[in-house]
Amino acid sequence: MSILIDNIGELVTNDPGLGDGPLGVINGAALVAEDTGVAWVGSAEHAPPADERVDAAGRAVLPGFVDSHSHLVFAGDRAAEFAARMAGEPYTGGGIRTTVAATRAAPDGELLDTATRLRAEALRQGTTTIEVKSGYGLNVADETRLLRAAFEVTPETTFLGAHLVPDEYADRPDDYVALVCGEMLQAALPYANWVDVFCERGAFDADQSRAVLSAGLKAGLSARVHANQLSAGPGVQLAVELGAASADHCTHLTDDDVAALAGAETVATLLPGAEFSTRSPYPDARRLIDAGATVALASDCNPGSSYTSSMPFCIALAVREMRMTPAEAVWAATAGGARALRREDVGALRPDGRADLLILDAPSYVHLAYRPGVPLVHRIMHNGVIR
Ligand SMILES: [Zn+2]
Numbered sequence: 498m499s500i501l502i503d504n505i506g507e508l509v510t511n512d513p514g515l516g517d518g519p520l521g522v523i524n525g526a527a528l529v530a531e532d533t534g535v536a537w538v539g540s541a542e543h544a545p546p547a548d549e550r551v552d553a554a555g556r557a558v559l560p561g562f563v564d565s566h567s568h569l570v571f572a573g574d575r576a577a578e579f580a581a582r583m584a585g586e587p588y589t590g591g592g593i594r595t596t597v598a599a600t601r602a603a604p605d606g607e608l609l610d611t612a613t614r615l616r617a618e619a620l621r622q623g624t625t626t627i628e629v630k631s632g633y634g635l636n637v638a639d640e641t642r643l644l645r646a647a648f649e650v651t652p653e654t655t656f657l658g659a660h661l662v663p664d665e666y667a668d669r670p671d672d673y674v675a676l677v678c679g680e681m682l683q684a685a686l687p688y689a690n691w692v693d694v695f696c697e698r699g700a701f702d703a704d705q706s707r708a709v710l711s712a713g714l715k716a717g718l719s720a721r722v723h724a725n726q727l728s729a730g731p732g733v734q735l736a737v738e739l740g741a742a743s744a745d746h747c748t749h750l751t752d753d754d755v756a757a758l759a760g761a762e763t764v765a766t767l768l769p770g771a772e773f774s775t776r777s778p779y780p781d782a783r784r785l786i787d788a789g790a791t792v793a794l795a796s797d798c799n800p801g802s803s804y805t806s807s808m809p810f811c812i813a814l815a816v817r818e819m820r821m822t823p824a825e826a827v828w829a830a831t832a833g834g835a836r837a838l839r840r841e842d843v844g845a846l847r848p849d850g851r852a853d854l855l856i857l858d859a860p861s862y863v864h865l866a867y868r869p870g871v872p873l874v875h876r877i878m879h880n881g882v883i884r
Contacts, residue, residue: 499531500883501547502558506860509559510538511832511845520824520862521845528558530852533881538846551883556875557861559827561625561853562808563834563844566721566745566766566795568657569615569650570608570643571633573599575800579774588727588775592801593633593661600633600643609646615798616650619806623874625853626834626843628795630693632657637681644688653838655691655721656682659701659709674705678712691742692718696732703731710739719839725749726771737761743793743837748772748780758790764837766793767829769814770803782819793833794826813869823863852881 508526510516515538516523527544529537537545578592600608612629619627629647631654634640640658647654658677666673682692692713696706700723710720720739724732726746733754736744744758745766758765765785772779785792794811797803805811808830815826835844842851857864858875865873877884 498549499529499536499547500549500551500881501544502528502530502551502553502856503541503544504555505541505553505558506555507557507862508538508846509557509827509862510847511560511828512847515847518824520828526558528846528854530878530881533852535846535848535850535852537848551876553856555860557857557859557864558846559855559857559862560831560844560846561855561877561879562623562830563626563838563840564619564624564796564798564808565628565743565793565834565837566768566797567619567627567629567806568632568797568799569612569629570631570646571596571600571611571800572603572607573800578801579804582775588777588802594664596633596800597635597661597663601639605642605646608643609649612646612650615806619796619798620877620879621874622807622809622872623855623877624806624808625877625879626653626838626840627651628653628655628691628838630655630657631685631689632660635660635663637676637684640681641684641688644685648688653691654689655693656685656689656713656718657693657695658682658685659694659706661695661700670705674701674708677709682712682716686716686718689718691721693721693723695723696735697723697727697730703735706732706735707739710735710741714739721745721837725754729754733757737763742839745795746771746780747785748777750781750784755784755788755790758785759788764791764793764833766795766837767815767819768795768797768803769811769819770805771797773814774803774805779814779818782815782821786821786825791833791836792825792829793837794829795834795837809865809873810869812865816866817869823866826866827862852878854878
């Protein structure tokens with residue numbers, strides 16, 4: 498079964514070998530998908546025949562968004578905390594405890610329903626690949642059932658037992674770290690391919706974070722880190738040192754942190770929804786890009802500090818508030834996210850890649866930032882199936 502998408506006004510391939518500029522843009526393009534993959538891209542006049550034809554009518558087509566950072570498995574609602582923050586209360590990260598209490602009390606079915614609903618919400622807005630973390634269970638049984646639910650909605654799942662020290666371990670945090678590195682990690686392994694830690698003052702320090710990441714790596718997981726969100730700290734350096742795929746947040750960076758990311762495989766994943774929702778200063782994307790770091794954009798979708806599943810919203814914030822160009826922001830939300838998940842098959846539209854794409858109700862990808870808040874996704878192809 499093959500599908501020809503014809504009459505594409507502007508095709509973003511993210512492959513400079515296929516088109517113009519870093520986004521590899523082809524004007525007047527066509528694309529053929531076969532089964533779950535891309536079979537052909539190029540100029541519309543050279544398009545081969547296919548079983549079915551979709552007329553894009555001059556619209557822009559781009560790779561599906563790759564959201565490399567989300568927390569979709571939880572219970573409860575923190576709208577009141579958001580309202581209080583907008584009335585002037587500072588964000589400390591302590592609200593995670595509220596979600597932990599609600600999540601522990603929720604049955605499996607409710608957790609899976611929430612994750613499924615939010616996954617569908619993200620897909621409607623163009624997110625074809627998404628990473629989902631645990632982190633609101635903070636004990637062996639609850640972290641395991643969160644990961645089991647996450648694994649039902651995506652293959653990219655992250656064990657975040659080290660999100661916060663739960664209240665019952667408040668006076669013996671190192672015992673909690675030992676639990677995370679031991680029994681909890683073992684229980685998580687069947688349902689996770691990543692390990693993550695919130696390396697931050699008030700969460701886990703450098704030694705504790707190193708212990709968690711090292712244990713995960715030794716068990717065969719790959720690493721990613723919540724780093725330098727609320728203050729400058731050791732997270733970014735640790736991520737680079739341990740070869741983590743991504744250092745996420747990167748809001749407070751020293752010159753050494755920027756230099757470390759500039760020469761590293763570790764992607765700097767920026768989560769502007771968090772700064773928006775906590776009314777905090779945004780990360781300095783220009784400084785990172787100009788230094789040569791690889792930048793990704795992700796939603797950080799979670800009930801406390803960034804309750805948005807919208808990658809177009811993150812693109813608009815990155816352009817308006819973080820001085821990224823529209824092209825840089827679109828690349829970061831697609832190819833950048835793929836790098837942050839070490840995926841070669843998504844984040845670009847080229848032969849042998851996955852047929853995950855969006856048809857925008859707009860002539861150019863620039864409209865994602867130019868028309869903020871407007872639902873511009875016209876149609877989505879996910880795993881070769883168009884809807
Ligand atoms: Zn997060």
